[in-house]
Amino acid sequence: MHSILVVDDEKSIRTMLLDFLEERYRVATVENGEVALDWLEKNPCDLVISDINMPGIKGPELLYRIKQRWPHIITVLITAYNINDYIRMAKTYDICNIIPKTSPFNFDELQTLLHGLLTKEIFGLERYLRARHTILTTAVITSSQQSREVREEITDLFQKRFGMVGEMRLTIDEIVTNAIYHAPRLADNRQKYQEFTEVELLPDEYVHLTAGFDDEKYGVSILDGQGSLRRETVLYKIDRHIHEEGIMDDSGRGIHMSRLFADRMIINIQANFKTEVILMNYFSPTYRGFKPLYINEI
Amino acid sequence: MxxxxxxxxxxxxxxxxxxxxxxxxxxxxxxxxxxxxxxxxxxxxxxxxxxxxxxxxxxxxxxxxxxxxxxxxxxxxxxxxxxxxxxxxxxxxxxxxxxxxxxxxxxxxxxxxxxxxxxxxxxxxxxxxxxxxxxxxxxxxxxxxxxxxxxxxxxxxxxxxxxxxxxxxVTEEKHMLDQLIRSEKLATVGVMTAGIAHEMNNPLSGISGTAANMLGMPQKYGLNEKGINRISTILESAQRATVIMKDLLNFSRKQESREALQDLNALVQRALSAIHLGGFNAIKKELLLDKKLAPVLCDPVKIEQVIVNLITNAAQAIADRQAHEPAFKGVITLSTTTTGAFARVDIADNGPGIPEAIRAKIFDPFFTTRPPGEGTGLGLCICYKIMQDHQGRILFESRDTTTVFSILLPRNAPGP
Missing domain, CATH: 3.30.450.20 (PAS domain)
Structure with missing residues (x-):
């Protein structure tokens, strides 16, 4: 059984997480960073969930110290504040996952994330859908020309089925464009294909799409077999756009916009092997508005 | 000026x-x-x-x-x-x-x-x-x-x-001054509410999360039926507080540029289909959409929010009138046009109209005509702010029983 430590100065959050997580894991809770470090000296631990704003050591600093001392421990931040304000901090402290404290709290989402991080099973849209889900379609993109047809086919499916697609047309377009033009690299790491040109992909450059839904959300996974996207790149791109530094150029705009437009954007990376971007929208506005940061690396 | x-x-x-x-x-x-x-x-x-x-x-x-x-x-x-x-x-x-x-x-x-x-x-x-x-x-x-x-x-x-x-x-000067005062007021309230809302979010998340845990695993807490009942009430109250908090956050959130070229006609239709209010289906809807209206650069989510808000207000105004005149037939007219440098959406209703005495206050934060608990009084204030962020406008005219709210978006603007 995995062992999890919860660090939060708000008692109701500690007990809430304890009650939920102890059904599946060994769980301990502490109220600040000092006590957390102390506890970790004496107890084995696989994963730490820490609040950001606490008296004493702040969450990011705490997680940084933990990673220095115990590199095997997985770390996750949790906050009631606007996560966009913390992207720069995430860049500085090497944080990949920030969970929003929504009301009502999204236990399902937390469980999915923790399970993925602990088991290293992160790839695949179905992992992010509830147990009872439906895969609507899968498609393989072999050329830039055909990517438009696939995008239309998927958005049409959503529209017909749910009467809504949100901004999926735009976000799929942005992410697929990245997968076609930015993922394939030459030996010297230069981009292989020029954007806005018609491209025929080689079999190992094909982009795989999966669309599906469960009773609360629908979404699409866009997977490339290159694995050239890096966590630092993602954070850098999101950060500069949040700080309006990227207005004059297009670099990273796709990732930033997709995160803004989709209710959820999850980025799974297995370096030099594959990259998956999952975009999901909720049917109801309950969990909308709080944008988590999810970058999973194995 | x-x-x-x-x-x-x-x-x-x-x-x-x-x-x-x-x-x-x-x-x-x-x-x-x-x-x-x-x-x-x-x-x-x-x-x-x-x-x-x-x-x-x-x-x-x-x-x-x-x-x-x-x-x-x-x-x-x-x-x-x-x-x-x-x-x-x-x-x-x-x-x-x-x-x-x-x-x-x-x-x-x-x-x-x-x-x-x-x-x-x-x-x-x-x-x-x-x-x-x-x-x-x-x-x-x-x-x-x-x-x-x-x-x-x-x-x-x-x-x-x-x-x-x-x-x-001094009409124009006064108008500008009013806007200035309003936006300063909004800025102050915005800064204040952002802090409060986030602080509220923390315990609220704990309260609703704990309540949800208890309802999900009642035996774990030794809950009987009465206990489950009371916890449901706590959860409902927490949800209501959450709605208010989200309104506040919405109002104070730093603007994120999510601009895209947007077909306003499609946005109006989308807003219309997003409304699920009791009695809304019984209201007649008239659509007078300018098919030639060129797309405008805007934040579609926010503009849809404005339109949804205005349609909801219109529907509530009609419901208010129906409460006194049961046979009354409500009509909401949605139209799109071009006015000078602006693309314009009009939302008209034949409800009771806005009393003159409150016309100057309707965009003020926390001003509401709804009973406590039914509205935060931030709806129109948020609409105003969204339009301001877009360098657009929101106007209204209320004569007898016709109230028209108009939103104007710059046709060649840099967006929000």
Missing amino acids: ASHSTILYLGLAFAAALALYLLFLRYKDIKNWESLDNDSRLPVKGSGPELARRIRLSKQQLETTFDAITDPIAAIDGEFKIARVNKSYAQHVNLPIPLILGRTCFAVFWGKKQPCPNCPAQTTFATGNEASKKNVSHDDDTGGCYDISTYPVVDRAGTTVNCIEYIRD
Whole structure:
């Protein structure tokens, strides 16, 4: 059984997480960073969930110290504040996952994330859908020309089925464009294909799409077999756009916009092997508005 | 808003005109203003032709200056009868000059049967000093807002025989000032609420999360049916508080640029399909969409939020009217058009209308006509802020039983 430590100065959050997580894991809770470090000296631990704003050591600093001392421990931040304000901090402290404290709290989402991080099973849209889900379609993109047809086919499916697609047309377009033009690299790491040109992909450059839904959300996974996207790149791109530094150029705009437009954007990376971007929208506005940061690396 | 240099220029021009006028009166020792009408006849008695020429020239210069002033000016006598007006005055009251002269200023300019209360001209006549009154508007609140200044014209004996009334249209200035005050108010409230909302979010998340845990695993907590019942109530209350908190966050959130070229017609239809209100289906919806409307750059989520909010308000207004008139048939008309540099969406309803007394307050934060618990009073305030972020506008007109809210988005703007 995995062992999890919860660090939060708000008692109701500690007990809430304890009650939920102890059904599946060994769980301990502490109220600040000092006590957390102390506890970790004496107890084995696989994963730490820490609040950001606490008296004493702040969450990011705490997680940084933990990673220095115990590199095997997985770390996750949790906050009631606007996560966009913390992207720069995430860049500085090497944080990949920030969970929003929504009301009502999204236990399902937390469980999915923790399970993925602990088991290293992160790839695949179905992992992010509830147990009872439906895969609507899968498609393989072999050329830039055909990517438009696939995008239309998927958005049409959503529209017909749910009467809504949100901004999926735009976000799929942005992410697929990245997968076609930015993922394939030459030996010297230069981009292989020029954007806005018609491209025929080689079999190992094909982009795989999966669309599906469960009773609360629908979404699409866009997977490339290159694995050239890096966590630092993602954070850098999101950060500069949040700080309006990227207005004059297009670099990273796709990732930033997709995160803004989709209710959820999850980025799974297995370096030099594959990259998956999952975009999901909720049917109801309950969990909308709080944008988590999810970058999973194995 | 008129720039400072324009105001200075107008002031100088006005002073020059007044000085010329007084000089002219002194020079000719004119006591009878009847002869000072707007035709070019001159009361020149027993003077040489050179003097007459100079006087005529002087009068022409004076009139040109007088008419060049773009603010309305009138000379009135002790009975408020108008002896002279400039072109701007005539344009403002939309009457030819001959039809104005001899009538009273309160009738011509203000449409009243007797002098206005606290008329500055009255003060000028009584004291011989200049007087002024600021922010004067028509009783029915139609038309503009004016600053009025009155200056005495004295005869040789020092008696105030006439009064120059200088009217400055400050409608636009006042509008800008109101907007400024409103946006400052919004900014202050925004900063304040952001802090409160996030602080609230923390315990609220704990409360609702704990309640959800307890409802999900009642045996774990040894809960009986009554306990489950009470916990449900806690969860419901927490949800309600969450809605308010989200409104507050929405209102205070730093703007994120999510602009995209957007078809407003599609946005209107999407907003319409996003509304799930009791009785909404029974309301007749009329769509008058301009098919040629070009897409505009905007944040579609936020603009949809504005439209949804306005349609919801319209539907609630209709429901309010139906509460008193059960047979009443409500209609919501949604139209899109182009107005100058703006793309425009109108949301009209035939509800009870907005009472005049609250019209000035409807965009204020926390102003609501709904009973406590039914609204946060932030809806229109958020709409206002969203439109402001888009360099657009939100306007409304409420006459009898027709209320129209219009949102205007710049057609060639950089977006929010």
